[in-house]
Amino acid sequence: MTVPTAEVPTGSFLEVWGDPIAHSLSPRIHAAAYAALGWDWSYGRRRVAAADFSRELGGLGAAFRGLSLTFPLKTEAFAAATHRDRTAELTGAVNTLVRVGGQWRGFNTDVGGIVGDVRAHGLDAIETGRIVGAGATATSALVALAQLGARTVEVVARRPDAAHALAELGERLSVAVSIAAPDTVAPASVPLTVSTLPGGAALPEDTSRRIASDGGLLYDVVYGHWPTPLAVAWQAAGAPAVNGLGMLVRQAVLQIRVFRTGDVDHPLPDEDAVVDIMARALVGD
Numbered sequence: 001m002t003v004p005t006a007e008v009p010t011g012s013f014l015e016v017w018g019d020p021i022a023h024s025l026s027p028r029i030h031a032a033a034y035a036a037l038g039w040d041w042s043y044g045r046r047r048v049a050a051a052d053f054s055r056e057l058g059g060l061g062a063a064f065r066g067l068s069l070t071f072p073l074k075t076e077a078f079a080a081a082t083h084r085d086r087t088a089e090l091t092g093a094v095n096t097l098v099r100v101g102g103q104w105r106g107f108n109t110d111v112g113g114i115v116g117d118v119r120a121h122g123l124d125a126i127e128t129g130r131i132v133g134a135g136a137t138a139t140s141a142l143v144a145l146a147q148l149g150a151r152t153v154e155v156v157a158r159r160p161d162a163a164h165a166l167a168e169l170g171e172r173l174s175v176a177v178s179i180a181a182p183d184t185v186a187p188a189s190v191p192l193t194v195s196t197l198p199g200g201a202a203l204p205e206d207t208s209r210r211i212a213s214d215g216g217l218l219y220d221v222v223y224g225h226w227p228t229p230l231a232v233a234w235q236a237a238g239a240p241a242v243n244g245l246g247m248l249v250r251q252a253v254l255q256i257r258v259f260r261t262g263d264v265d266h267p268l269p270d271e272d273a274v275v276d277i278m279a280r281a282l283v284g285d
Contacts, residue, residue, distance in 0.1 A: 009098050009262050011065035012041045017048040017056070018070035023224065025282060026068055029252050032281035033274050041065070041259075050076055057097075057104070066098040066259045068252075074108075074136070081106025085264060090169065091139045096255045100262045107258050110137070113251025114144035118192065118219055120250075121242055125149040126191050130215060132156045132203065132230065133196035134163040137221055141194040142166055146173040148192070154178050156185050156203070156211070182207040191216040199225030208233035215239065221247060249278045 016026040022045075030043040048056050053076040057067075069077045077094035078084065087108040088094045094106035129145045131138050134157035145153050153175055157163040163179045170177035180186070182203045193215040199222045202208070212218070212233040218241040222228050226243045227235065234241035253275055258264050268274050 009065050009100050009259060011063045011099065012039075013064045014041060014043045014066050014068070014259060015064075016043070016045050016068040016070060017053075017073055019047050019049045019072060021045050021047045021070070024070065025248060026070075026252060029249060029278040029281050030068075030256070032278050033252070033256055033268075036274055036277045037269065048073060053077070054080070064099065066096065066255075068255055069095045069097065077106055080104055087111045087143060090143050090172065093136060093139065095251070096258050098258050098262055105258075105262065107254075107264055108140065109251040109254035109258070109264065110140040110247070111143045111147065112254045112264070113247040113249075114141060114194070114219070114221075115147050116250040116253075117242075117246035118144070118148060118217070120246060121217060121219075121240075123148070123192055123217060128152045128154075128190050130154045130156065130188075130190045130193040130211065131166075131196060132193065132211075133201075134159070134166060135196060135198075137196035138163075138166060139169060141196050141221070142169055142175065142177070143173065145192070145194065146175050150175060150192075152176045152178070154180060154185070154188065154190070156180050156182055156207075158182060158203075185211060187211075187214055189214040189216075193218050195220040195222070195228070195230050197228070197230065198222070199228060202229035205229075205233070209237070212237040212239055218242070219247075220244060223248065245282055246279070249275060249282070252278065 034041045050072045074093035082103040084106040088106050096107040097104045126148050129150045131141050155163045160179045167177040218234040221244040223244040231241040
């Protein structure tokens, strides 16, 4: 496959930054991909607090090609980027930085990771959906639902006032966002429910049962605490529930596209095989 030569990133060192970071699976799946592609790239991890981000970024040598960013650094990375893709602009978050021509370009591949994995589970397009949670990840989830075609989205939030920013984002996306508290959410059939709750968080049991009965596919971004209480409710209802490992892999594939060419839309060589290799690396195959 021919790689565009204009403004292609250089350097062979990459890292994932966050705080905490020891738990990150990114080095494992990136290393598997680079080995499969035959690239002599190094991908490590570094614990970086938000207060130290600018200093650490400024100290990187020319050999550094790019960075993956996780909590709590996506806002800091957004501010550091001199160019941001539309998805990053919509979400206000950057999880990928690549150095091109001496400047850092920022991308959000979390959205594409959700979209790609939902489609891999058989949902190519939807008209409506539900999001559980109203934190930062819910922003990416809303953009993902819009990209899947949703025109109406219900947000279930323990603090409905925290979801007002999602309603405003919905206006920009031409998506009508309604907000419901867990104890007032009414049964409504949707093909897809995306849970952005942290692993230790849970809705009231009666709410979980109620929305599981007609919630379609549960796409839970959590993968470290599985099954989540919401996934248990889905399983009890005989409904499909999947965790966020597929999102982790697919957002990483998009990152590698960016690291390779600076272009998130430029596929990797034999990309389906690379996705499979990365997924198998997660389970130790």
